[in-house]
Amino acid sequence: MQHGLGGCQLDIATALFAATRRLRAAGSPSARLDAEVLLAHVLSCERLHLYRVPEQKLSAGQQAQYDALLQRRAAGEPVAYLTGRREFYGREFIVTPAVLIPRPETELLVELAAQRWRERFDHALYIADIGTGSGAIAVSLACLLPRVRVLATDVSPAALAVALENAVRHAVAQRVAFYQGDLLAALPAEWAGRLGLICANLPYVPETERGQLPPDVLHYEPHLALFGGPDGLALYRRLLAQAPRFLVPGGRLLLEIAPGQPEILARELPPGWRLCGVHLDLAGRERVVELEY
Template identity: 75%
Template sequence: MQHGLGGCQLDIATALFHATRWLRQAGSVSARLDAEALLAHVLTCDRLHLYRFPGQPLDAARQARYEDLVRRRAAGEPVAYLTGRREFYGREFLVTPAVLIPRPETELLVELAARRWTEYAREGAIFAETLSGRPAKEMAGGEKQPEAAGLIADTGTGSGAIAVTLAALLPGVRVLATDISVAALEVARQNAVRHGVVDRVEFYRGDLLTALPERYTGRLALICANLPYVPEGERAQLPPDVLHYEPHLALFGGPDGLDLYRRLLVQAPRYLMPGGRMLLEIAPGQPAILERELSPGWRLCGVHPDLAGRERVVELARAGG
């Protein structure tokens, strides 16, 4: 079957028509959306522009570039890697093949983390005072807010989507982002700069929490983790664009997918304050495994479902609070 956009000069509407058909025949379940995203990227415009000016002609260079991107997408390469961008929690993040593409499901973890920190502040900023050694700042209505003292850790930060989003949502908080990949940390740092929070996100390379300096021992109020949790035996069940393009280091977590979380549960008590929380993104069925293996130092606070009703985030508290 012959594919392509055709040799003659095309306008926006015609290019979209041919690209959508090409991608649909290649098996894309979001062919039209993919075609629009790629053309908007080539034209450096938003998708609305494509419908406001459907008759706008494409010059030869842009048409050739668009055809190349559509061909790569038809072969399975993710749109986010082709454009170098992915939206997460209302913000656009840079992504490269060195990092996992942020998923909408992970926004639940961010929502819960922001909610928990706000609760800490409303409870008299006990956590902030403990961490900073100074009183919290009084706000209108008698509420208190941490005075740039909050410490949240994002382990396995990848693109930095969680760490950067939390720093943007919580102006008084510092986030400590760790990852074992130098390339991933560079992407995360660029995203922190991009969203104006680089002064409140610190980056450390190493194994989970052990990457953190000694001075942070016992000072974390909240730990967030979206670590690799796909079981090795489920490789064949992953979509081709995930299996063949996204970094396996960020996908697979051992026989049952929980190897890294077991290590994190051992490391965390050293860094987490008594009563501090830990939020872990997981797959359905994994919370029951974790619960059976929890040591007496942990308390299961809940398992939060995503919008599809699937188990998605496990919430734990360190004993003593």
């Protein structure tokens, strides 16, 4: 079983059973789900379809493609990179190894940003998404807020190419402007004093925790999007210094962080900043810091 799906023609049910055993033996924590997602990808169908026609036979080509994907997954490669897709906030996003895979926890940042916009800034202002990566935050906000204009920055040209592809895919490319460069320094001077909200899911994993990351994250996802210095907050400190120039009075900054980091940020906030709250994710962990300037 460790050497592939075999030479006989398999049906969907048998292929899933064999693939799940194979991935479980390789240490996958979500073996059945992985097996389903990869087979649905090979067959270009929804996962539910696999259970509607469990007796459907796989062609030799489909078995070979499935086997190759299973081999890569068993070696630790993330499913999202194998399929090139990841669902986020109810929409499917293109992902490549050039971008961090969007996580469900980040949906809280999108939800809060949309809520604050409707409460405080539902007029001719702008939102910035700093370190946009795949564009999941920027594109989701543009979809949720039809009147908003989003500015998205990233230091990686390869990441921006993926983000633009996602903006086109979801028909919001005309309302999302992309800028390549370092944090807010990537924005032209014309945007100074015009942002109501700045969102950021920047690298916040402390370098000291490098060895604690799951192997599929450490070995496959871009380190540029993961590590934020000794305590994980190096980029956020720089962003706090840059943001006042671009925010309107009373503008908000929403930052995705790790548990324990809000206390550090609160102790060293520069003058003019006010901590509005720390928001917990569905697991009850500190996830988003909200600041006002």
